[in-house]
Amino acid sequence: MNFPYLRNFFFIFIPAYIVVFTTKLVFLFYLFDNFTNYSLNDLIYSIMWGYKFDFAAASIIAFIATFFDFHKKSFVLVSAGLITSLFLSQISDIMYFYESSRHMGYEVSDAITDSYGLIMTALSQHTILTLSSLTISIIMFVLIYKYYNLKLSTIIFNKLYILKKLLIILVAVFFARGMTQSIPLNPWQSNQIGDSKLAVLALNGTYNSIYALSSKSKKLEPRKLPSIEQNQIQKELHSVYNTPYLPFETNLKKPNVVFFFLESWSAVNIKSYGYEKSTTPFFDSILKKSIRPKAMIAGGHRTTEGIFSTLCSFQNPLGKSISKTQLQNFEYTSLIDIFNKNGYESLFFQGSSKETSGTGSFAQNLGFQQSFGKRDIKKRIYEENYWGVHDPDLYNFTLEKLNVIQKPFVIGINGATTHDAKIPKGIKKINFTENNNKNSVLNALHFSDLALKEFVHKIEELYPNTLFVFFADHCAVVQGSSFENYMIPFALYHKQLEEKYYDFYISQRDIAPTVLDAVFGNYKNITDKFTGKSLFSDKDFVADYYHNGILGWVEKNHAVELNIVTNKYKCFELTSFKDKQIDCTKEMINFKDKVLAFTTVSQKLMFSGNTTKFNKYNK
Numbered sequence: 001m002n003f004p005y006l007r008n009f010f011f012i013f014i015p016a017y018i019v020v021f022t023t024k025l026v027f028l029f030y031l032f033d034n035f036t037n038y039s040l041n042d043l044i045y046s047i048m049w050g051y052k053f054d055f056a057a058a059s060i061i062a063f064i065a066t067f068f069d070f071h072k073k074s075f076v077l078v079s080a081g082l083i084t085s086l087f088l089s090q091i092s093d094i095m096y097f098y099e100s101s102r103h104m105g106y107e108v109s110d111a112i113t114d115s116y117g118l119i120m121t122a123l124s125q126h127t128i129l130t131l132s133s134l135t136i137s138i139i140m141f142v143l144i145y146k147y148y149n150l151k152l153s154t155i156i157f158n159k160l161y162i163l164k165k166l167l168i169i170l171v172a173v174f175f176a177r178g179m180t181q182s183i184p185l186n187p188w189q190s191n192q193i194g195d196s197k198l199a200v201l202a203l204n205g206t207y208n209s210i211y212a213l214s215s216k217s218k219k220l221e222p223r224k225l226p227s228i229e230q231n232q233i234q235k236e237l238h239s240v241y242n243t244p245y246l247p248f249e250t251n252l253k254k255p256n257v258v259f260f261f262l263e264s265w266s267a268v269n270i271k272s273y274g275y276e277k278s279t280t281p282f283f284d285s286i287l288k289k290s291i292r293p294k295a296m297i298a299g300g301h302r303t304t305e306g307i308f309s310t311l312c313s314f315q316n317p318l319g320k321s322i323s324k325t326q327l328q329n330f331e332y333t334s335l336i337d338i339f340n341k342n343g344y345e346s347l348f349f350q351g352s353s354k355e356t357s358g359t360g361s362f363a364q365n366l367g368f369q370q371s372f373g374k375r376d377i378k379k380r381i382y383e384e385n386y387w388g389v390h391d392p393d394l395y396n397f398t399l400e401k402l403n404v405i406q407k408p409f410v411i412g413i414n415g416a417t418t419h420d421a422k423i424p425k426g427i428k429k430i431n432f433t434e435n436n437n438k439n440s441v442l443n444a445l446h447f448s449d450l451a452l453k454e455f456v457h458k459i460e461e462l463y464p465n466t467l468f469v470f471f472a473d474h475c476a477v478v479q480g481s482s483f484e485n486y487m488i489p490f491a492l493y494h495k496q497l498e499e500k501y502y503d504f505y506i507s508q509r510d511i512a513p514t515v516l517d518a519v520f521g522n523y524k525n526i527t528d529k530f531t532g533k534s535l536f537s538d539k540d541f542v543a544d545y546y547h548n549g550i551l552g553w554v555e556k557n558h559a560v561e562l563n564i565v566t567n568k569y570k571c572f573e574l575t576s577f578k579d580k581q582i583d584c585t586k587e588m589i590n591f592k593d594k595v596l597a598f599t600t601v602s603q604k605l606m607f608s609g610n611t612t613k614f615n616k617y618n619k
Contacts, residue, residue, distance in 0.1 A: 004153040005069065005164045009171060011151050012065050012079050015144065016058035016086055020204050021047070023090035028201060030094050030129065033479045035197060043201065049193055050202030052178045056185050057207040059175035061086050066168050069155045076152055080145040084137050086206060091133040093205025095126045099476050100301055101485045102319070102548055103205040105212040117352070120386030125421050125437055187211055188223065188549060192565050200548055220325040222603045223318045226567045228596045236597035237617050240542055248536040250521040251496060254408045256466040257339070257519060258459065260452070261306060261414040264476035267295050267487040267577070269445055274577035277432045279442050282453035283470065283489065289499045290491035291535060295577065297543035297554055298474050298486045299508040303414055304362050306473035306508065311335045311366050313512040313530035314611050315602040318546045323362040330609035333529035335512040336367025339410040342520070345369065347409065349398050351416030352388035363412060372397070374416070382424035388416035390424055391451035399458060414473060417448040441477050467518060468493040471511065482547040483559060483572065483579040492518065492535070505554045505574065507532055507543035528615040531602065544595055553595035560584070560591035
C-alpha cells in the first residue's frame with residue numbers, strides 16, 4: 001500500500017478486529033450454557049453475522065490511534081494500549097453478561113464509581129478468566145508494541161496532512177456506521193438475525209458500550225417498536241384493565257411498612273420456585289404464611305429499574321433506567337410520596353455506597369426523605385465484601401435509625417451481601433452444588449436469608465404492627481431463558497393478614513397498588529395513575545418484561561415473547577416455573593398485541609413526561 005496513512009489505519013484495524021472476533025469465541029465458550037439448544041453452525045453463523053459491529057469497534061480504535069501518527073513513540077504506545085484495552089473491554093463484558101444476562105451499555109458510565117467492587121468481583125468470581133486475561137493482556141501489549149514499532153509510519157505534518165485525515169475519517173465512518181447500510185449502525189439491529197440469543201452473540205460488548213457512551217450526552221430515546229393501530233391499542237388496553245374490581249377495606253391501622261429490595265434474589269435459586277435445595281429456609285417458611293402469587297416478574301435488571309417499577313408502578317424505558325437521564329426530572333406518582341402525605345417517616349437503606357448507580361439519590365427523588373449507605377454504617381460485626389457491608393450490619397444500623405424516628409415509618413432496604421458471592425470469614429459454607437461459582441452465590445443467598453430472619457423477628461418484637469413486603473429488586477447470575485431472568489420472589493406478610501396463594505404470575509408494577517390497598521384500603525380512591533393491579537381488589541393479572549430485544553407478556557400461566565425488530569413471536573407454558581415452548585393458541589397470539597399496545601403507550605407517555613395520564617388509555 002503506497003499510502004502510509006491508510007496502511008497505518010489497517011495495521012491497527014485488522015488486529016483490533018481479530019481481538020473482537022476471538023473474544024466473541026471466548027464469550028461463547030464461557031457462557032455456553034446459554035446456547036446449548038443451538039447447533040455449532042448456528043453459533044458460528046451468528047458470530048460471523050455480527051461482523052458490522054466488529055468492524056465498527058475496530059474502526060473506532062484505529063481512528064482514535066491515528067490521531068497520534070505525527071509522533072512515532074506516542075503512536076506506537078497508544079495503538080498497542082488501545083488494542084489491549086479493547087481486549088480487556090471484551091473480557092469485562094463477558095463477566096458483566098454472566099452476572100446480568102445482557103451486554104454492558106449505559107451502565108458503563110458507572111464503572112468508575114463502582115470500580116473497586118467490579119474489579120474485586122471479577123477476581124473473586126471469575127478468577128481464572130480474570131488472571132489469565134490480565135496475563136494475556138500484558139503479553140499482548142509487549143508483542144504489539146514491538147510489532148508496531150517496526151510497522152507503523154510517522155506521517156509528516158504538511159499542507160496535505162488535513163486531507164489525509166479527512167480520508168481516514170471517511171474510512172472510519174464507513175465502517176463505524178455499518179458500511180453501506182442506509183441508517184447508522186445501532187445495537188438494536190443485532191435482533192435482525194431473528195433470534196434474541198443469537199443476537200447476543202452477533203453484537204459485541206465494546207460497540208454496545210461505545211454507542212451508549214456516545215449517546216450519554218444526548219437525550220435518552222425510545223426504542224422503535226412494531227406499529228400498531230390506535231383503535232387496536234385502545235381495544236387491548238381495555239381488555240387488560242376493564243376487569244372486575246372489588247373495593248377493599250383494610251383492617252390494618254396505619255402499619256409500619258418495610259420494603260425489602262432483596263438484592264439479586266433470583267427465583268430460580270429458591271426452593272419455593274423450583275430449585276432443588278433449600279437455600280432460603282426462612283423466606284420459604286414465611287412465604288407459606290403470606291399473601292403471595294405463583295411468582296413475580298421484575299420490571300428491569302438493575303436496582304434503579306426495580307425501584308422505579310415498584311414505587312411508580314410503571315414500565316421502565318426498554319433496557320434502561322430513568323435514573324440520571326432527562327426522564328428523571330419528569331413528574332411521577334410515587335408510592336412513597338403517598339405515604340409521606342399520610343404522615344409517614346420514610347427512609348432508604350442500602351449496604352453498598354449511596355453513589356452506586358445513583359441508587360440513594362434516585363430513591364430520594366422518588367420520595368424517600370432520607371437515604372443511607374455503607375459509609376454511614378460505623379458499627380460492624382463483619383468485614384465488608386467487595387460492594388459494601390453485609391446484611392446483618394445493614395439491618396442493625398436500620399434498627400438504630402428506627403429507634404429515633406417518628407412513627408409510623410416506611411422504609412426501603414437494599415442489601416449488599418447478595419451483590420457479591422463472598423460470605424464473611426468464619427461462616428461455614430454449605431455444599432449446595434459442585435459448581436464453585438454457583439455454590440458461592442447460593443451461600444451468599446443463604447447467609448442473606450439468615451440475616452433477614454433475625455431482622456424480621458426483631459422488627460416484629462419492637463414494632464408488631466408492621467407490614468413486610470418481600471421481593472427482589474432484580475435477578476442476577478441467571479444462565480437461563482429471558483423469562484427466568486425476570487422471575488423473582490414476592491410475599492406480603494402481616495400477622496393480621498390471612499395467608500393466601502394465587503396460582504398466577506404478577507408484575508413488580510403490582511406492588512404499589514397492592515400495598516396501598518393493604519395499608520389504606522381501596523387504592524383507586526387514592527390514585528388512578530398506576531399501571532399495576534392489587535391482589536386484594538383486582539382480577540386477571542398480567543406481567544411484562546424486556547430482554548435483549550424481546551418483549552415478554554405473561555398471562556394465565558402462559559407467555560408470548562415478541563421480537564421487536566423482526567415482529568416474530570414464540571409462545572410458552574409456565575406452570576412449573578419454567579418456560580416450555582408450545583404451539584401458540586389464538587388467545588396467546590393475542591398476547592403479542594397486548595404487550596405491544598401496553599408498551600407503545602407506556603413508552604410514549606414515559607418519554608413525553610406524561611406517565612400520570614396512563615389512565616385515559618385504559619378506560
